[in-house]
Amino acid sequence: MIVRRTTRWLDDRLGASSFARTALDKVFPDHWSFMLGEIALYCFAILVLTGIYLSFFFVPSSRDVVYQGTYAPLRGVGVSEAYASVLRISFEVRAGMVFRQMHHWAAVVFVAAIVLHLCRIFFTGAFRRPREINWIIGITLLLLALLNGFTGYSLPDDLLSGTGLRIAYSIALSIPAVGTWLAFLLFGGEFPAHDIISRLYFIHIFLVPAALAALISIHVALIWHQKHTQFPGPGRTETNVVGSRLWPSYAMKSVALFFAVGAVLGLLGGVAQINPIWLYGPFVPQAVSSPAQPDWYLGWLEGALRLFPNWEIRAFGHTVANPFFPAILLPGITFLLLYLWPFLEQRFTGDRLHHDILDRPRDRPVRTGLGAAALTFYGVLFIAASNDVIAKLFQVSITGVTWMFRILVVVLPPLIGFGVYRFMRGAKLTGAESMLEVPFSAMMRSRPWPDGEALEKSEREEEVRA
Amino acid sequence: MAVAFAVSAVASAGLWVTYWRGGQPQVEGVLIALALGGLAVGLVLWAKDFLPAGGLVEEREPLASTPAERRAFQRDFERGEEYLERRSFLIKMLTVALGALGIAAVFPIRSLGPKPGRSLFRTAWRTGSRVVTEDGRALTAADLPVGGVLTVFPEGRLDADSQTLLIRMDPDEFVPQPGRESWSPAGYVAYSKICTHAGCPVGLYEQGTGRLFCPCHQSVFEARDGAKPTAGPATRPLPQLPLSVDRQGYLRARGDFPEPVGPGFWNRP
Numbered sequence: 001m002i003v004r005r006t007t008r009w010l011d012d013r014l015g016a017s018s019f020a021r022t023a024l025d026k027v028f029p030d031h032w033s034f035m036l037g038e039i040a041l042y043c044f045a046i047l048v049l050t051g052i053y054l055s056f057f058f059v060p061s062s063r064d065v066v067y068q069g070t071y072a073p074l075r076g077v078g079v080s081e082a083y084a085s086v087l088r089i090s091f092e093v094r095a096g097m098v099f100r101q102m103h104h105w106a107a108v109v110f111v112a113a114i115v116l117h118l119c120r121i122f123f124t125g126a127f128r129r130p131r132e133i134n135w136i137i138g139i140t141l142l143l144l145a146l147l148n149g150f151t152g153y154s155l156p157d158d159l160l161s162g163t164g165l166r167i168a169y170s171i172a173l174s175i176p177a178v179g180t181w182l183a184f185l186l187f188g189g190e191f192p193a194h195d196i197i198s199r200l201y202f203i204h205i206f207l208v209p210a211a212l213a214a215l216i217s218i219h220v221a222l223i224w225h226q227k228h229t230q231f232p233g234p235g236r237t238e239t240n241v242v243g244s245r246l247w248p249s250y251a252m253k254s255v256a257l258f259f260a261v262g263a264v265l266g267l268l269g270g271v272a273q274i275n276p277i278w279l280y281g282p283f284v285p286q287a288v289s290s291p292a293q294p295d296w297y298l299g300w301l302e303g304a305l306r307l308f309p310n311w312e313i314r315a316f317g318h319t320v321a322n323p324f325f326p327a328i329l330l331p332g333i334t335f336l337l338l339y340l341w342p343f344l345e346q347r348f349t350g351d352r353l354h355h356d357i358l359d360r361p362r363d364r365p366v367r368t369g370l371g372a373a374a375l376t377f378y379g380v381l382f383i384a385a386s387n388d389v390i391a392k393l394f395q396v397s398i399t400g401v402t403w404m405f406r407i408l409v410v411v412l413p414p415l416i417g418f419g420v421y422r423f424m425r426g427a428k429l430t431g432a433e434s435m436l437e438v439p440f441s442a443m444m445r446s447r448p449w450p451d452g453e454a455l456e457k458s459e460r461e462e463e464v465r466a
Numbered sequence: 467m468a469v470a471f472a473v474s475a476v477a478s479a480g481l482w483v484t485y486w487r488g489g490q491p492q493v494e495g496v497l498i499a500l501a502l503g504g505l506a507v508g509l510v511l512w513a514k515d516f517l518p519a520g521g522l523v524e525e526r527e528p529l530a531s532t533p534a535e536r537r538a539f540q541r542d543f544e545r546g547e548e549y550l551e552r553r554s555f556l557i558k559m560l561t562v563a564l565g566a567l568g569i570a571a572v573f574p575i576r577s578l579g580p581k582p583g584r585s586l587f588r589t590a591w592r593t594g595s596r597v598v599t600e601d602g603r604a605l606t607a608a609d610l611p612v613g614g615v616l617t618v619f620p621e622g623r624l625d626a627d628s629q630t631l632l633i634r635m636d637p638d639e640f641v642p643q644p645g646r647e648s649w650s651p652a653g654y655v656a657y658s659k660i661c662t663h664a665g666c667p668v669g670l671y672e673q674g675t676g677r678l679f680c681p682c683h684q685s686v687f688e689a690r691d692g693a694k695p696t697a698g699p700a701t702r703p704l705p706q707l708p709l710s711v712d713r714q715g716y717l718r719a720r721g722d723f724p725e726p727v728g729p730g731f732w733n734r735p
Contacts, residue, residue: 048561094489098498101491109627130529163666163682169667170729173586180586180731184579190586191665192626227526241524249517256509263503270495285626286600286659287619288669290681304697305664306683312701312730321730322701323664330516336663398684399697 019378024247029230033124034118035257043110043259044216050103051205054314057093059085060201062157062194071278079157079282082197086156086277102269107149109265111297114142122341122371125359126229129352132342134222137215139338144212146297151204153275153295157197162276162283163292166191167305167323174321192285229358238356291388303381304330307406373417380409467508467515474504483537521630543576586734589658591707595620597632597656597717606715607652610634612674617659620719627727629659629667630707631678631718633689643692649708654717656707657683657693658727661685663700665729678704 011017028034061081066255067074069084070091079087089096118138121127127135150168154161169191172183188195227241236242244250268274280289294302304326313320337344345367346352361368383390391398473491477500483495531539550557555724596604598621610616616708618632619625635653642650649655658676659667666682676690685698693704708720726734 025524027522030520094485095494097489097491098494101495102498166666166684167664170663173729173731176732178732180582180733181579183731184582185575186578188579190582190627196578211503226529227524235523239526241526242520243522244519245522249513249519252509252513252517256506256513259502259506259509263499263501263506266498266502267495269497270492286533286629286667288681290666290669302683307698310685310695310699310701314735317730317735319730319734320732321734323729354529388681398679402684402698424688446564 026246029243033120040113042258046106050099060198062197082157084263085284104274105268123361127342148208151200158277159280171323171327174324299382299385300378303384362424362427368419369421372420373413374417377413470504470508477501521638549677590623590625591719591722593721595719615671631659651711657704660728
């Protein structure tokens with residue numbers, strides 16, 4: 001009754017019924033991997049909710065105060081207002097600790113879900129025409145998520161995050177031509193300048209979240225408008241979507257997923273300690289903690305900084321400092337390639353057709369092999385970010401560990417990439433339904449099956465004809 | 467399903483009680499997990515058991531507009547464009563005005579920070595600065611045992627860029643750099659504590675080998691040999707501060723570091 005009256009009231013003014021009806025009846029394809037992006041979305045929702053709570057208590061100021069709160073070991077110690085306020089959130093504000101830790105865990109899971117979602121899109125070819133725009137938006141979302149993760153964990157002004165900011169300042173300094181100015185403008189002077197915390201705060205709670213919210217809306221709206229891709233299967237064609245209706249099946253499952261994400265983050269936030277800044281201590285420029293690792297999603301950059309050889313360019317009275325190569329050039333190339341991937345692939349395969357049916361990774365051995373090589377590369381960098389921990393754990397020299405990783409990061413990606421390529425090729429040629437059914441001989445054959453090339457060519461021709 | 471919702475309701479009630487009694491992070495975490503998890507389980511089971519799933523087919527309409535629609539758009543756009551193009555001089559002036567405004571909007575960025583100037587080339591060390599600890603105690607040549615190490619600053623200044631490692635070396639093991647034979651009185655050697663790679667404090671000193679380690683990216687410097695980097699990503703030695711001992715026995719700097727401290731930057735020669 002009430003629904004009927006509201007509907008009539010709204011429809012008289014907006015004429016929304018016809019749109020709303022198509023929305024309710026919209027069909028979504030079923031596959032578990034289509035939920036990864038949704039998990040990221042719900043992490044974002046929880047980040048916003050917990051973040052609003054935290055923002056009511058956090059003080060973005062690096063003014064010196066003497067800590068007088070309830071955490072006894074630090075009482076009487078000179079700390080910044082920002083650090084003191086995070087201690088207050090953790091120990092004095094009721095529900096502050098659980099929300100702060102949920103917030104941090106949500107950030108960790110947010111980026112993880114985005115990266116897995118990206119892998120799903122990549123390996124199934126979901127970025128192909130007509131979805132290149134949404135791919136670009138998605139890559140931007142990843143970039144913004146990384147940025148907001150870094151600005152967020154830098155806010156408490158503790159020893160670990162202060163060291164991270166110190167490194168960020170040095171990276172900014174290393175940029176050719178504009179680096180010195182850029183670092184001074186960003187930080188408001190020579191490190192440790194006092195403006196940085198309040199600037200990071202505004203970036204973290206307004207600029208980036210606003211951009212994230214806007215882009216997420218467009219991202220979802222485009223999925224809505226272009227309709228979701230689906231895996232090949234009986235009855236599924238390029239001109240239909242097979243699955244379940246939004247109302248009520250998907251709506252209920254999606255709400256359930258939101259609660260499930262919240263439940264996991266709540267549990268982690270309550271029982272799994274994260275970023276215990278009271279153990280790190282306040283930031284002091286001449287102190288440093290060891291071992292020091294950033295949050296996981298910056299591990300690849302940290303590893304690159306540790307592995308990159310001691311090269312630096314000095315010429316004509318100028319220096320291109322060492323951090324530029326691993327910390328500016330590498331991520332620059334990484335994101336450039338990510339942005340350009342759909343277009344590069346179109347150029348190399350010549351496939352510029354409209355696709356609504358997904359590839360299985362084995363259908364595209366080259367792409368899958370390249371993706372596996374890239375993941376291996378960043379995986380080795382990620383592990384190398386803990387070269388000190390590894391050296392200590394196995395009681396070996398740090399120099400030896402560093403050299404091992406330097407070799408691995410060059411050798412392993414092509415090996416793994418080629419192995420995956422062969423495996424996928426074998427799976428494709430034998431037509432195995434499950435990848436586990438691929439006979440070993442098919443993977444190991446030094447040349448593809450005699451008709452392999454022909455098969456691929458004829459497939460491509462078919463696509464062109466279609 | 468009903469059980470799951472009941473668990474959720476009970477857990478939520480538990481949250482009220484926990485909060486009211488002062489809060490406890492672990493309990494809150496478990497209760498949040500149960501409250502939200504109960505809802506999630508209940509809804510998933512509901513969707514699975516009682517709601518229709520799968521098998522529905524929706525047609526995809528072509529995304530692209532028809533050629534006629536495209537042509538119509540093109541025509542309408544060009545019709546408007548023609549009016550604008552007739553005033554080509556006005557268009558040029560408008561471009562100039564907007565460009566000038568855009569450049570004007572760039573200037574305020576300059577307010578974000580001071581001019582770097584020479585600030586990266588200098589630290590607070592001056593000729594005659596007494597060497598003091600973090601809490602301001604001036605050091606004499608008798609204060610450190612051989613093998614000892616301390617973080618020191620110029621008297622009266624705790625500037626981050628002036629942090630310096632004071633190491634007392636065994637004179638037999640220490641090899642002064644050519645031209646710097648007089649910089650290390652009584653075995654006291656001072657190096658900038660800021661790593662020349664990414665600026666972290668070089669916080670670890672291994673007395674037995676005379677090596678300095680940066681804990682951030684694992685650069686290694688040989689303290690006995692001019693703090694030259696021997697492993698890791700650092701490319702330059704830690705700059706050395708010339709020291710002397712005055713008549714009262716206090717350690718003093720004989721000037722600033724001879725080169726910029728810390729990581730490289732564009733206008734560093």
